Each structure stands twice: as structure tokens, then as C-alpha cells.
Amino acid sequence: MADYREAFVGIDVAKLKNAIAVAESGRNGEVRYWGEVEASDAGIRRAIKQITAKFEHVYFCYEAGPTGYGLYRLIRSLGHECIVVAPSLIPRKPGDRVKTNRRDAISLARLLRAGELTAVWVPDxxxxxxxxxxxxxxxxxxxxxxxxxxxxxxxxxxxxxxxxxxxxxxxxxxxxxxxxxxxxxxxxxxxxxxxxxxxxxxxxxSLAAVVCALRALRGVDLIAAVTFATEVGDAGRFESPRQLMGYLGLVPGERSTGETTKRIGITKAGNSRVRTLLVECAWTYRYPPRIGKRKLYRLEEVSSSVREIAWKAQTRLTARYRMLSARGKKSTVVCTAVARELAGFMWAIAREARQTTS
CATH class of the missing domain: 1.20.58 (Methane Monooxygenase Hydroxylase; Chain G, domain 1)
Structure with a gap:
């Protein structure tokens, strides 16, 4: 038996009981179903203690769902690594039509060992x-x-x-x-x-400054700014505006084969709440650029750099709206295009606000 041993644990979470599977390290490492435990802190702690006693390093994962992030925080507090997996990005075999808690736990453990799982961002x-x-x-x-x-x-x-x-x-x-x-x-x-x-x-x-700064944008008020901040979190985790647009599913899809490239509608991947919200905000850019009385008070509360970004966004997006409408594009397509660029300006303002307060 090797001195150094790793284990990869997949947990299929449920309301009452969690199914657990363990995959040992190595290409030919054993993958076995460990069993079910009560979905309580005490039950999970006992199971983790029994599993980790046999290995030097143990990595845990489970699917994001209605059970939230309590299990993630519990595992992390015990000193072990854990990821919460995006369910829509889990590789699945087209012909696999049998779904049980046992099979899901085993599949998670095996995919975690192979590095094929995509983690979601976990808020505090x-x-x-x-x-x-x-x-x-x-x-x-x-x-x-x-x-x-x-x-x-x-x-x-x-x-x-x-x-x-x-x-x-x-x-x-x-x-x-x-x-x-x-x-x-x-x-x-x-x-x-x-x-x-x-x-x-x-x-x-903690994101109060970001919310205040986002409200400098046209069409973005309290609810829109708070929803963006809560759903996206720290905008600094996106290296570029385009990365954020892709996360929100606002970039066009593509189907290519050989020398043929075909652009299709937006991917609609990622967070649908923010995507829908941005499209609603984009409707306000059909009017010429101007600053209303209520928005003027908001602009007085933010820095000059944020005001410059907000005005640049208004002039560019209103022109973009008129240009696309003049080409005969449908209003829904126009608003989606404006919403995509609006996400970029929100990314810039959020980063500017965080840098100012840090």
C-alpha cells in the first residue's frame, strides 16, 4: 500500500439522507458506494471522520441545489477541500437513463477524480x-x-x-x-x-458601494443593482467584460462544421435572473441621452470616474439602440444586444467601485 493516499468523495444530497461514494486515487483506483447518512451536521461529521481517517487527503463535492451551501461550509470548517458542482455542466452519457442516489454519488466521485467537474462560485x-x-x-x-x-x-x-x-x-x-x-x-x-x-x-x-455605483447607470435602480450584485458577486473574478457576458448567457452561440460557420441566438447559459433583468433595463436606452432629476442625485453620490463610465454607457447604448433599430432589427434582438454591452459597463463600474473602497 502506498504511503500517500488520496480519496475523492461524491455526495448526492437530499432532504433527509445523503448518498456517499468514494473514489481512490489513480487510474485504477477503486470506486465504491460508501452508503447513506442522515442529512444532519452530526451525521455528516461522523461520516467525514470515518472516511478521512483512512486517507491523507480527501476532496469532496456535491451538486448545487435547494440544500444550499451549508454542507460546503461544514466540510470546509473541518479542514477539507470541497466544491459545489454546476449540475448543468456535469458530463452525462446520452444512453444513461437510470438515475438513483447511489449512481449519482458514484458518478460524482469518479468525475471529481478525473477533474471533469465545474465548480460554482459560493458566496459568503x-x-x-x-x-x-x-x-x-x-x-x-x-x-x-x-x-x-x-x-x-x-x-x-x-x-x-x-x-x-x-x-x-x-x-x-x-x-x-x-x-x-x-x-x-x-x-x-x-x-x-x-x-x-x-x-x-x-x-x-459589503457590496453597498457597488450597488450605489451601479445605480448611476440609466435604467438601473435599487432592485436591479442589488440583484446584479447578489447574483454575480465580486465582478473582479471575471477577467474581462466578455467573460461576464458569457457567464450571463448573452453571447451568441455558434455551430460550425468544416468551413461553415453559423451564428445562432444567445447561449442563455448561466444566470437567467440577471440576464432577464438586463434586457428589461436595456429598454430605457431607446430614448436620447439625458440625465433626469432623480438620477442626478444618484450621480452626486458616486465618484467622477463612475460618472464618466455611466455617461459613456448612456451615449453609446442609446446610439447602439438607434443604429440597430434603423437596420430593421426586431426590438427584442436590439434590447438583447444593448443588454450585452450594458453588462460590460456594469462590470467596469463594479470593479471601479471595489477598487475605490479597497
Whole structure:
């Protein structure tokens, strides 16, 4: 038996029990199913202690999922290396249609040993808490939108047409009250309260300066800036804007064979929340460059370098929007192209803000 021994442990996490497999080092190293343990701190600690007692170095991995990063932090606190794996990037055989906890754990251990797994970025606890808060707010907005659609359909079904130009204003809500129909006031209040909570937490957050700087951009307000910061994290981990664009799935895909190269739509890989948010922000660049009264106050709170980047972004992206529209491009394609470049400017501002505060 060799003096130096390594082991690679794959964990298939679940709500109640975690399946564990161990792959010993070397091309012909044994890969075996270790068993199931309770998904509790005590159960995981016992299992880790038993496994690590037989090896000098042990590496752990498990798939990212609803169980979060608690297991990652526990393993790291015990002094062992661990990665959280991106599920969509795990190599799978096309003909493999049998999926069990045992097979998944064995596959993770084998792929970890081969170096074929891609790790996701793991935020710290404060960052994760802010991310959960923003996602809760997003869920509340989706619920509100669904409820509004149901109310509009109900009013139309009964032939009650609002005489005003804009719906979902205070006048519209008063009109709904006069019609004696239920309205989403309680959900609107919930949305306002969640936004207030976010605004209270941001000043004490490690990325508060980044959020403040991002709000200097046109179309980017509190929710957009906080969502970008929580989902992307430290922009410094991306070496270039193009790398961030690829992470967000905003770069065009390609299908090439021989001498034929075909460009297709964007890859839509990576974080869909930020991608969707940027496309929504891009709509504001259809108007000529200008600085509104509310945005002027935001610009006074940031450095001159951030203001220069924000103005450069506005002049370039508005021109880009007009140019692509003049070519006859669809509005959705135009906004996606503008969103891709907007991500680059957000990368530059985030890095500038971190350098200023560090």
C-alpha cells in the first residue's frame, strides 16, 4: 500500500439522507458506494471522520441545489477541500437513463477524480442572505403580476373597461374599489415593505458601494443593482467584460462544421435572473441621452470616474439602440444586444467601485 493516499468523495444530497461514494486515487483506483447518512451536521461529521481517517487527503463535492451551501461550509470548517458542482455542466452519457442516489454519488466521485467537474462560485453567508432577500422580492413581484392579470381578465370578462389611459395607478385602484372587486393592495404593500427592507440592509452590506455605483447607470435602480450584485458577486473574478457576458448567457452561440460557420441566438447559459433583468433595463436606452432629476442625485453620490463610465454607457447604448433599430432589427434582438454591452459597463463600474473602497 502506498504511503500517500488520496480519496475523492461524491455526495448526492437530499432532504433527509445523503448518498456517499468514494473514489481512490489513480487510474485504477477503486470506486465504491460508501452508503447513506442522515442529512444532519452530526451525521455528516461522523461520516467525514470515518472516511478521512483512512486517507491523507480527501476532496469532496456535491451538486448545487435547494440544500444550499451549508454542507460546503461544514466540510470546509473541518479542514477539507470541497466544491459545489454546476449540475448543468456535469458530463452525462446520452444512453444513461437510470438515475438513483447511489449512481449519482458514484458518478460524482469518479468525475471529481478525473477533474471533469465545474465548480460554482459560493458566496459568503451575508451575501447569500442578501441574495435570498432579493429572490423573495422577485417572487413577490411575480405573484403580484399574476394577480393583476387575473383581475384584468375578470374585469374584461364582465365588460368593465377602465376609462383612463393607464391601469394600475391610484385612480385605477380607486376605480376598482368603486366596482366592488378585490384588488392587490395587500400585495403592493408587501412589495413596498420588501423593497424597504432591502434598502435598509444595503448600507451595511459589503457590496453597498457597488450597488450605489451601479445605480448611476440609466435604467438601473435599487432592485436591479442589488440583484446584479447578489447574483454575480465580486465582478473582479471575471477577467474581462466578455467573460461576464458569457457567464450571463448573452453571447451568441455558434455551430460550425468544416468551413461553415453559423451564428445562432444567445447561449442563455448561466444566470437567467440577471440576464432577464438586463434586457428589461436595456429598454430605457431607446430614448436620447439625458440625465433626469432623480438620477442626478444618484450621480452626486458616486465618484467622477463612475460618472464618466455611466455617461459613456448612456451615449453609446442609446446610439447602439438607434443604429440597430434603423437596420430593421426586431426590438427584442436590439434590447438583447444593448443588454450585452450594458453588462460590460456594469462590470467596469463594479470593479471601479471595489477598487475605490479597497
Amino acid at each position: 453567508e451575508d451575501h447569500e442572505a442578501m441574495r435570498d432577500l432579493v429572490r423573495a422580492r422577485t417572487s413577490a413581484v411575480e405573484t403580484l403580476r399574476t394577480h393583476r392579470q387575473q383581475v384584468n381578465a375578470f374585469m374584461l370578462k364582465h365588460g368593465r373597461i377602465y376609462p383612463g389611459k393607464r391601469s394600475w395607478t391610484m385612480r385605477y385602484l380607486r376605480w376598482l374599489q368603486e366596482q366592488h372587486f378585490d384588488h392587490p393592495a395587500h400585495q403592493i404593500a408587501l412589495q413596498e415593505m420588501v423593497e424597504t427592507v432591502i434598502a435598509e440592509f444595503v448600507p451595511h452590506w
